[in-house]
Amino acid sequence: MRFSVKRISLIAAALFGGSMILAAAEYAGKANLDKWSFLIEKYGSRQNGVLSLDSPEAGQTPYASIGGIRLRNGCTYILTARVKAAPGTQFRIYIENPKKWENKLLGPATGDGEWSEIRGSFTFHDVETAPSHAVFQLLGAGHAELRSLTIEPAPPEKPGEPREFLGGTTAPDWGIQPAGCGRIRDGKLTMNAPGTAVLGNLAVKDMQPYECVVRVRSTPGTHYRMYIENASNGVWQNVMIAEADGDGSSRVFRGYFTFRKPDAPSYFVCQFTGRGELELESVRLTGLEPVPPGKLRNGDFSRGAASWELGEAGAIEAGELHVAVRENGVVRRVRQYAIPVESSRRYRISYDVRGTGAGDANAFHWFRVYPEEIPSGEAEKQFQSCMNYPQRKSIEFVVPPRRETITLAVEVRGPAAVAFDHFRLEEVVERKAPGEIKLDLPFAFRDGIFSTTPDRKISGTIEINTPKAAKWTLLAAGKSIQPEGKRFEFTPPAGKTQFPLELILFDEKGGEIARSSKTLHIYPHRPNEVAFTRDGYLVVGGKRFFPIGHTETTGRGGFDFEFREFAAAGFNTVSLQATPAILDAAQKHGIKILRSLPLAIAGKTPEQRAAMRELLKRDIELQSSHPALLGYFGADEPAWIGVPFDGLKEVYELTRSVDPWHPSWINEAPIVTNLRDLRRYSQAADIGGIDIYPVPEGGAHGSLEEDRGLTAVGKFTDICRRVVDHRKPVWMVLQAFAWGQCHNPELPPEQAVYPTWEQSRFMAYNAITHGATGIIYHYLPYAKVLGEEFWRDLRRVTRELNYASDIITADTCFDSPLKTDCANIRFLHKKLNGNDYLIITNEGRLPVSANFAGFPAKAAELHVLLEDERKIPVKGGAFRLDLPARGVAVLSPQPFAPREKIYREEGMRPYNAPAEEDxxxxxxxxxxxxxxxxxxxxxxxxxxxxxxxxxxxxxxxxxxxxxxxxxxxxxxxxxxxxxxxxxxxxxxxxxxxxxxxxxxxxxxxxxxxxxxxxxxxxxxxxxxxxxxxxxxxxxxxxxxxxxxxxxxxxxxxxxxxxxxxxxxxxxxxxxxxxxxxxxxxx
Structure with a gap:
């Protein structure tokens, strides 16, 4: 979109400034006529205060000029002339400086026999050492008269005050090519043939944000585009204001731009093609409030709607931005334009958000906040949800190359009503160490080895973050370790409780450039200590453990009743606020406890905080040795809610310092628009997790719009494992309720949509085959009356998981020779006591008949868990397995226990039966x-x-x-x-x-x-x-x-x-x- 600027151009402009001319100066009229000189005297005359030009020949271009005009560098002037020309006579007026031949051209224009005012503005940049001159010129045969020519300083531009380039102006303000394709009349630019109209010499300030608004009407069958451009010092900068096909309606377009070092004048271009007519009714340029790069304007709405385009759904109420959309699936947008940023840098946008109405069927309000310049399809552009309580949200993004501004979009998708406040934009400065030591599981847990850690060889990866590093050395307790590439493995030194692991980086010449170290611990034995396997499975008391848990108890009875009922249903873990008495009750029934932690050290004064910190420390010390303690639950959905990270991290650090033998877990919401934020929160825990509740399928839980079904469980498991860099275990939180009862506990069970047995079973194994090492269910007490059939179905799944937990937690054969020809099959190959086991899921929506080859065990047939009569023939390590849509099969060469024994439903207590009261x-x-x-x-x-x-x-x-x-x-x-x-x-x-x-x-x-x-x-x-x-x-x-x-x-x-x-x-x-x-x- 480049436009060639010649010495005598077709560009007109308008801006501001001052000059050596401190007031309006008249260069025509009676007092100054004798100062004009004619190129050909016979073609010019002076009479009664009017300067006249006559040309009888079409090829002649006579002119008159006046010199000695003193202008100031970089200042803007308004040139106004009164001209009358005979009908059909073409003329122009321009002002020019000979030093660098800077010029400002008004015209060419065609006379109509009436006096008219010609007005334009210009800015010259290197003219103080040489005077400028003005020229009045005929373009061919005809007659024209000049009555006055005034040059005066333009008034200073004020941000927020628009400058209009149509309306009261006349044709000579614009250059139109080719001649005759358009004209300006009644304050409008009209084009009725293909051509280009240019408004030039737009002097814009360095890094000043501007808004350009145009109003245009064009007939069907036409096409137009409009842009503003600057070419300075060999750098082209431009922004498209409008590009569209004509439809006969009057349309408004907005564009926002900030040019860097625009030393030469900028210009506005309107290009028109097609058969028909274009009418440009208005071109308005407004300087916006300047702010430093990385800052928003009016992010707290203290100035109402200033700097925000609210659209048809936005409103400012009580100092907040409210956006309400009733129509299902309809998206409404609010914007802030021309936010200055630095190219290729990372920024974070944070803000407060809350729902204010009913929301969708699940009481969620869907919205997204993002810079429009981010490529479509990125996670940052996914819609996310909020509910009717305040949450602090953020996203991070990298500014694309060569971008100087961004547009912030705030979108709400109906049905929703959302309130926003306290928008903040800040640069995120990434400071990575030149080299880092990253330990594998299980050693990444508390940076060490416990007495029950199954693997005694410490391993990990070296990460190099500087191109200067040519080689490196790794030292364990001062002894050199020879990595294989960037992988290392070594046996810890004997007789030490802790030792340093140090990485030293060298350049090509052998000079040291950086060091990083990590202290590794050999923890003393605790009878109730918890460790991990390399796969991330728990080791409790030396035995592998697969958590099958529930968040809180059900509230039906006392803790003794609750723990007894959970244990009977196959659960082995409950997260809650624990006391010694609660731990005693749990231990009685074989239930492990995840003790809930506060989100921060509470207290409004230093004294209160110190007291609360000491109280928490004392509680942890008291409970840490209890055999029922499995670990700690740090927070539920902290990133989604906006829990302050610093407080969460402080509690985590206190907990691990007092009790290094038990891990902490946090669970996140299935909103993955900011993985960096999730990674930050994962630093406040030893175990990660995400909850996902996709029944009924196609609902609105989770930000993965490409998967609103059961297989979203596996996808979120993968995401969570990436968040923790595959160096921490992942426990997934699965659905144990009906959404209808979540929002209306009184809803009768027969009207509620619960997960079926098939759905619950698939979700559990979908998580497991994607790497989950624990499953926690949420949340039975939503229902005042729970569906008994659902309780039976869920109980069957949890009892099956309990029975199969030894298989699930067995070592995974990551280099398994087993292969299948079905793309929808996901499986784990397990080794337990010398036997091979397979956990297989069909992630497709259709039944499959999958062929497998390479099964290593010498077995003639495979048994199927829960299908007592079914046997799968095996020949030469090959077999075929039929699975229904979203089906599961657990296979073994050895027989499983009968299904009835696993379920143990005889005498099962109904969920809704009254609990005995103590x-x-x-x-x-x-x-x-x-x-x-x-x-x-x-x-x-x-x-x-x-x-x-x-x-x-x-x-x-x-x-x-x-x-x-x-x-x-x-x-x-x-x-x-x-x-x-x-x-x-x-x-x-x-x-x-x-x-x-x-x-x-x-x-x-x-x-x-x-x-x-x-x-x-x-x-x-x-x-x-x-x-x-x-x-x-x-x-x-x-x-x-x-x-x-x-x-x-x-x-x-x-x-x-x-x-x-x-x-x-x-x-x-x-x-x-x-x-x-x-x-x-x-």
Whole structure:
């Protein structure tokens, strides 16, 4: 799109500046006519203040000129002339400087016999050492008169104030070629034949962002394009404003640009082709608010909609951007244009987002935020979801080469209503070490070896990040290791608890250029320690372990009931907030616990944070040696929610420093628009994971729009393994609910769509064959009444996984000789006790008959798990396997246990059968969950008080907990802790029992509580006071609205707000009572 600029060009322009001419200067009129000179005197005359040119011959081009015009470098002037020419006479006016022959041309124009005003602007850049001159010229035969010619400084340009190049201007402002293809009339450019119209000498500022808006109408059968371009110092810069076929309607186009060092004038070009007519109604150029590279304008909407194009669906409400789209599948867009960036650099866009309405059928609101310059198909352009609570999101991208600006697009896909705020753009500076040591599993777990680690040879990879490195040396405890290329393996030195592993890089001449090191640990034995295999499977107490878990308990009964029912169903793991008593109950039934961790060290003051840090450390120390502890659960979907990473990482580092023998796991949402963000969060855990709930198929869970079905499980498993660089295990979270009941717990089971047995089984093995080393299910308690058929189907899958766990966790033969001719088959070849096992899935939507060859075992037939009568003939290591769509087969040369024995359904307890109630649960029903009335409950504190008469009381007992912390006093004395005044961790699912009798008075007794929410709703307080009288009778007083509460200890106090009865949502009956520290006398 280059346009050749000649000494006398066809370019017209408009910009701003000042000059040696400080006010309007008149160069024609009566006072200055004698200063004009004629090329041919006989063709010119001066009379009555008018300069005239006459030419009787078509080939003559007579002109008159005036010199001595002093201009200032880089400043912009407006030239205005009053001209009358005979009909058909062509003329032009231009101003020129001889030093570099810079010029500004107005015309050619054709006269109509009337006086008209010609107006244009120009900027010269090297003219102060030589005066300029103006020229009035005829182009052929005819007569023309010049009455006035004025040059004046243009007013300064102000960002946000548009400059219009049509409307009030006339034909000489534009150059049109070829002659006769167009004209300007009534403030519009009209073209009725193919040609080019150019508006030149657009002096734009260096790195100043501009908006160009054009309004155009063109008849069908035509084509046009419009662009702005600059050619300076051999560098061409341009931006397309519009390119379209005419359709007869009036259309508006916008373009945004920023030119770097535009030393020469820029120009606007309109090219027109086809048979018909084009009418350019408006060309407007506006300088936008300049901001430094990598910064947004008005990202917090404090200036309303300034700098944003809201479109038809956007609105600014209460300082937020709201975009609402009702129509299903319709996308509406809001933009910010011309955001300055540096080419080829990486940036992060972060922002707050929340849904504000019903959303889709799953209550999700779908949106995406991205720079339009990113190529289509990239992960950053995938739609993602939010729900009706605030989340902090971000994406990262690399600016394409030779890009100086980007356009930020905010899109919402209906049905959705989304609020955005606090947009921020910042450069991401990547600082990689010149060389890095990356350990393989299992050694990457805590950088070392545990006593139960199966493989004792440490291995890994050297990563070189500098081209200067020609060779390198690896030292283990000072002893050289000889890598094979960039791979290494060695036996750790004996007799050490830790030692350095050091990488030294050298250049071609042998000079050292960099060092990096890693401290490796030989951990002492712990009876309950957890290690990993090279495949990422757990080793617990020296035995391999495949987690089959559930997030939280179901809330149907107490912990003893819950753990017994989970164990009977084949589950072996539960994640929850643990206490020693909960761990004891889990151990009784063979359940392993993933202890939930806080998202950050809570506290609003340094003193509170220090106390909470010490409390967490003490809890971990207390629980770390318990045989039921499997590890820690750090966070659920932290990247999607926007959990602050620093707080999460601080908790992780504290946990691993206190308890290096147990791993931490975090689970992410299936939103993979920012893998770098997921990688960052993975640094706060030892095990990665992603949840995916694709039933019914074709739903809206997950950002992989190319796969909304069951096989998305395997794809997300692959993504998660890439996120952790294949150096950490991956546990996938699978669906144990119906979406309808997720949003409406009252929905009857017969109306809910649950995963079938076939679907649940395929999803589990799809995850396993893609490398998952654990499966956690979520979330049975969504349903008030769960479908019994679904519970039976899920129970069959979990019991099968439990039975097959030795096969699943066996060593994988990655160099298996087994081959198949079916592309939809995915399989794992396992070795266990010298036997070969196969786990095979059909990922296709159609049944397959797959041929296999190369099975190494000398077997005549293979047995099929759960298909007791089926045998697969094998001949010469080859066999054929028929599998249904999304089918699964586990094969072995040895017979499996009968299906009925694996399922053990005889006497199975219905899921919805009432749980037996223990005496403690019956007592706790006397109290409700309460809090004070407050507008912002998250992170708030509540003070409660309750009095009782100690007369005739033989024993006073208190059962108390809080979500999240509490402490209390009796009669002004701190109670319930060895360290008076310290916060206690209620953990809400653990109720502490205290004997208050030692601090009780015979008369009035006052209980005072302080409860503190850890930073996220829900928050609540629950207590029951049990009084045993001297006559043996019992009286209970449970927390209720009658208990007074306040925001401060000094009041004022008012009735509390009852949030839920004991056993009600969101806390349920997942409660265990444990003994608190006895009340004491000071």
């Amino acid at each position: 005496a403690e649960s019956a007592l706790l029903k006397h109290g409700s969950w309460i809090w004070r009335k407050c507008e912002t409950p998250a992170g708030s504190r509540s003070f409660f008080r309750r009095s009782f008469d100690g007369e005739k009381v033989r024993k006073a007992e208190l059962y108390v907990t809080a979500d999240d912390f509490y402490r209390f006093r009796l009669n002004g004395r701190p109670a319930g802790s060895d360290e008076p005044g310290r916060y206690l961790r209620g953990g809400w699912n653990s109720i502490e029992h205290y004997d208050l009798t030692p601090l009780m008075h015979a008369g009035k007794n006052l209980l005072e509580f302080e409860a503190w929410d850890g930073g996220a709703v829900p928050c609540g307080f629950h207590a029951v006071l049990k009084l045993t009288m001297h006559d043996g009778s019992e009286h209970t007083d449970g927390s209720s609205a009658a208990w007074e509460s306040a925001a401060d200890a000094g009041g004022p106090y008012a009735p509390s707000v009852e949030i839920a009865p004991f056993g009600g949502a969101p806390w349920g009956r997942r409660i265990i009572v444990q003994e608190g520290n006895s009340a004491h006398r000071e």
